[in-house]
Amino acid sequence: MAVDRREAAIPVAAPPATTEHAAGAAIRQSSLWQDAWRRFLQNKGAVVAAIVFILMCLYCLLIPGFWKIPGIWTSLKDYDPNAVDFSQSYAGFSLDHPFSTDKFGRDLFARVAQGGQISIAIGFAATFMILVIGVVYGSISGFVGGRVDNGMMRFLDALYGLPYLPFAIITTQILSPSGSVSVWTMVVALTIASWFTAARVVRGQVITLKENDYVRAAKAVGARWYRVLARHLLPNTLGILVIAIFLELPGVVLGEAFLSFIGLGINPPTASWGSIAQDGREAYRLHPEVLFIPCLAIATLVLCANFIADGLRDALDPRTRET
Amino acid sequence: MSSETASSNGTLLKVDNLEKHFPIRRGILWEKTVGAVKAVDGVSFAVAEGETLGLVGESGSGKSTTGYCILQLVKPTSGSINFMGKELTELGREDLRRMRREMQIVFQDPYASLDPRMTVGGIVAEPLEVHGIGTRRSRGEQVRKLLDIVGFNPNFTNRYPHEFSGGQRQRIGVARALALNPKLIVCDEPVSALDVSIQAQILNLLKDLQRDFGLTYLFISHDLAVVRTMSDRIAVMNQGKLVEVGTAEQVYHEPKDEYTKALFAAVPVPDPHRQRERKAERARLRAESRAESGDGAVTA
Numbered sequence: 001m002a003v004d005r006r007e008a009a010i011p012v013a014a015p016p017a018t019t020e021h022a023a024g025a026a027i028r029q030s031s032l033w034q035d036a037w038r039r040f041l042q043n044k045g046a047v048v049a050a051i052v053f054i055l056m057c058l059y060c061l062l063i064p065g066f067w068k069i070p071g072i073w074t075s076l077k078d079y080d081p082n083a084v085d086f087s088q089s090y091a092g093f094s095l096d097h098p099f100s101t102d103k104f105g106r107d108l109f110a111r112v113a114q115g116g117q118i119s120i121a122i123g124f125a126a127t128f129m130i131l132v133i134g135v136v137y138g139s140i141s142g143f144v145g146g147r148v149d150n151g152m153m154r155f156l157d158a159l160y161g162l163p164y165l166p167f168a169i170i171t172t173q174i175l176s177p178s179g180s181v182s183v184w185t186m187v188v189a190l191t192i193a194s195w196f197t198a199a200r201v202v203r204g205q206v207i208t209l210k211e212n213d214y215v216r217a218a219k220a221v222g223a224r225w226y227r228v229l230a231r232h233l234l235p236n237t238l239g240i241l242v243i244a245i246f247l248e249l250p251g252v253v254l255g256e257a258f259l260s261f262i263g264l265g266i267n268p269p270t271a272s273w274g275s276i277a278q279d280g281r282e283a284y285r286l287h288p289e290v291l292f293i294p295c296l297a298i299a300t301l302v303l304c305a306n307f308i309a310d311g312l313r314d315a316l317d318p319r320t321r322e323t
Numbered sequence: 324m325s326s327e328t329a330s331s332n333g334t335l336l337k338v339d340n341l342e343k344h345f346p347i348r349r350g351i352l353w354e355k356t357v358g359a360v361k362a363v364d365g366v367s368f369a370v371a372e373g374e375t376l377g378l379v380g381e382s383g384s385g386k387s388t389t390g391y392c393i394l395q396l397v398k399p400t401s402g403s404i405n406f407m408g409k410e411l412t413e414l415g416r417e418d419l420r421r422m423r424r425e426m427q428i429v430f431q432d433p434y435a436s437l438d439p440r441m442t443v444g445g446i447v448a449e450p451l452e453v454h455g456i457g458t459r460r461s462r463g464e465q466v467r468k469l470l471d472i473v474g475f476n477p478n479f480t481n482r483y484p485h486e487f488s489g490g491q492r493q494r495i496g497v498a499r500a501l502a503l504n505p506k507l508i509v510c511d512e513p514v515s516a517l518d519v520s521i522q523a524q525i526l527n528l529l530k531d532l533q534r535d536f537g538l539t540y541l542f543i544s545h546d547l548a549v550v551r552t553m554s555d556r557i558a559v560m561n562q563g564k565l566v567e568v569g570t571a572e573q574v575y576h577e578p579k580d581e582y583t584k585a586l587f588a589a590v591p592v593p594d595p596h597r598q599r600e601r602k603a604e605r606a607r608l609r610a611e612s613r614a615e616s617g618d619g620a621v622t623a
Binding site: 035199210212213214216217218219220221222223227231232235236238 | 391394396419420421423424426427428430431432435436437439440441449450453454483485496499503519
């Protein structure tokens with residue numbers, strides 16, 4: 001007992017030595033990120049969108065196959081997205097099939113979830129690749145400047161002239177001559193068809209920042225170019241990149257859905273939202289839900305991403321911050 | 324008009340016939356140089372160790388570009404810049420990096436000159452890091468010392484610049500410039516973005532630092548009153564050219580050049596009667612200089 005008390009007393013005795021430190025620590029400090037996070041939380045629409053977005057991702061991740069709620073869904077059939085059961089063809093809404101079934105009697109609750117995995121995975125993977133290429137291309141172009149910049153941007157202008165979807169379609173065909181389009185083929189095709197905007201945004205940002213006094217100050221101090229790039233230019237581009245993720249995502253998801261819808265995307269039986277919608281198109285007059293549900297999923301995701309992008313821009317853009 | 328050295332013994336910086344022309348380019352694929360803006364057009368002056376040379380002129384007269392050229396932040400088109408006996412325009416990259424320890428800059432806008440993603444401590448420590456001075460811990464101590472010197476609470480090292488007022492931020496900028504213990508500091512309009520009451524504080528700080536550390540200032544400003552209080556000598560720039568150099572009192576009270584006269588006549592005085600007289604005088608000066616230069620060739 002006594003020993004315990006003395007041990008407990010030690011930390012109490014310690015503070016006098018660190019009062020100065022404690023006084024320093026008591027001061028509120030907030031980085032721009034913390035400020036931005038607080039501002040983001042104040043934006044109701046963006047927060048709701050973010051929550052819906054996260055719920056959708058969880059649904060897509062958790063439903064297919066390996067998660068059943070004990071006591072409710074254990075009694076139901078396995079939610080195997082590819083289990084065919086012709087007796088259940090277009091079964092309509094029921095507890096067994098909350099989202100109905102398609103013409104092969106495959107459960108749409110599981111199928112939309114699995115299709116969502118593919119769609120969202122392609123969306124994020126392609127967005128990530130777009131940003132990586134965009135950052136590398138854009139920062140080289142903006143940082144080096146002069147002739148190099150001019151040449152790189154004219155090349156980009158030429159690529160801009162190519163129409164987005166035909167470009168993506170041709171790329172998928174070139175990448176998979178056998179006609180079996182894999183997830184990675186889609187990612188690569190969508191990336192190649194749509195990385196230009198990200199590159200331009202990064203270039204613009206780097207050029208603006210390059211003329212900033214704090215970059216000049218770093219140079220005056222003798223910082224080498226890679227330090228200027230890594231410590232000053234890129235960290236200040238990060239905010240814009242975070243916004244760009246959610247701005248690029250809808251375009252990529254829609255592009256993927258479109259390609260799958262016209263039958264040039266992922267091969268069946270693997271589902272994506274586009275291909276599920278395509279399956280539903282055949283019978284949409286009698287069973288509109290089979291078309292409607294995957295479309296609703298796409299629309300919700302795209303809308304949420306846009307709302308999040310808006311909220312992030314308001315939170316991260318220093319100009320709106322001043323007001 | 325140009326040249327002349329105040330105290331040829333202990334000249335720290337000697338600028339000779341400095342020119343900076345910015346090319347005007349046209350064309351989309353193949354750029355052609357169709358002309359040049361002569362931002363700095365044959366400027367020569369010398370700054371003695373420990374003195375303050377004020378550089379005044381209206382906006383666009385090339386004051387800041389001159390400052391940037393001296394620090395090699397902008398490559399001069401031609402001319403020589405001799406600093407501490409070394410010709411800066413001919414130095415290799417690494418030699419120049421070493422020379423940067425001796426010359427620093429304080430910027431005009433304390434909101435743009437501090438990286439918003441870095442803490443105050445990080446900003447002031449950057450010069451030390453770049454030159455590999457000290458260990459992590461000793462740098463931290465050095466930063467606190469520097470902040471204390473410039474009158475900034477050293478407990479705030481891990482806060483961010485946007486949390487402070489303009490005057491406080493400018494102190495951070497001064498601390499950064501001071502970190503490498505330089506000989507020369509180019510003050511590029513260091514107070515023109517600040518409130519008048521704060522201006523005085525920063526000017527006093529700069530004066531104290533000059534006394535304590537034997538600093539040499541090239542003090543760029545368009546504010547004649549500020550330049551007068553700060554400078555030992557004043558150089559007046561107009562359209563990229565140096566029109567007059569002299570001691571502060573001499574330039575202020577008996578300006579020789581017509582442009583300098585016009586410039587000083589443009590300073591408003593807080594007396595409406597006197598101000599009206601000056602306005603008339605200014606009109607007369609303008610008419611005179613127009614008559615002198617043929618038919619008012621250069622404006623804008």
